[in-house]
Amino acid sequence: MIETAMRRAVGVSADARGASSPNPPVGAVILDADGLVVGVGRTQPPGGPHAEVMALREAGDAALGGTAVVTLEPCNHTGRTGPCAHALIDAGVAAVHYGVADPNPSAAGGAQTLRAAGVEVSGGVLETEVRRGPLRGWLRRQESGRPYVTVKIAATVDGRIAAADGTSQWITGAAAREHAHAQRAAVDAIIVGTGTALADDPSLTARRPDGSMYPHQPTRVVMGWRAVGATARLRDGTSPFVQVRSHDPHEVLAMLPDALAVIVEGGPAIVGAFLAADLADEVHAYLAPTILGHGAAAVTDTSVTTLTQAHRFRRESVTELADDLLVTLIRDQN
Secondary structure, three states: OHHHHHHHHHHHHHHHOOOOOOOOOOEEEEEOOOOOEEEEEEOOOOOOOOHHHHHHHHHHHHHOOOEEEEEEOOOOOOOOOOOHHHHHHHHOOOEEEEEEOOOOOOOOOHHHHHHHOOOEEEOOOOHHHHHOOOOHHHHHHHHHOOOEEEEEEEEEOOOEEEOOOOOOOOOOOHHHHHHHHHHHOOOOEEEEEHHHHHHHOOOOOOEOOOOOEOOOOOEEEEEOOOOOOOOOHHHOOOOOEEEEOOOOHHHHHHOOOOOOEEEEOOOHHHHHHHHHOOOOOEEEEEEEOOOOOOOEEOOOOOOOOOHHHOOOOEEEEEEEEOOEEEEEEEOOOO
């Protein structure tokens, strides 16, 4: 019962990605005294209620004597909102089960506060699953001081992102592009190089198949020295625009202090730079059932000269997107 509720909490927290930043995208489920789900909530945008409060509001009086299942240890501090640990105590819940202990010293201690109030508390519920879920980015920020970095590649099966004459639209199909746009809507920033910005004049917005915009739009980041003109679509005001006049990925990430998750959509040199700097936590490789045989490669990284230096990841999943495949690769957080 508790594990089922935790998986539901993880699932609902996915809709908070991007929108909750810099707060963690947390999910919470309230079970009544009979074990029935009576409340579900996720973190709201900054200044809004946290997941536990949203779930308690939905549960109402049914939370009394019930159980709260939360992906992250309930916070114990007062910021723009009050401490969630106290909200759970005031609601009269009898037990709290959470997935991951809060690593933030200023917010930790919720479990101890709950126990002191007589609430049964347990942590580590499905911790590995929770860590690999929507909390990935926030945990990376807390533990490493930088956002979680996903590198996106859309290529033919022989690793080409453009033909010899430079044509590249479209290598992957509509289903792959729809998925990629949904991923944009769940992150805080998209990073490209000046080469992509000047050659393609992309908008880098997150759009639905009908052309409408997702509610959350990521910051658009260009790294490199060449100027991006005032008429570029990246500067249309849809979302913030940042240019970092550097080719160093560390300097780019340092300019995004509140970002929890970013996607690198740059050309082969930009992708290679993040790989060479050991900053790629995840790779989304969209593969089309196409062979070009010649043309631009997906990645350029001159730091790799022998097989033993190759960047290695763990395959997390393979997803069919119509005729295309999405291969998701991750490096486990250290």
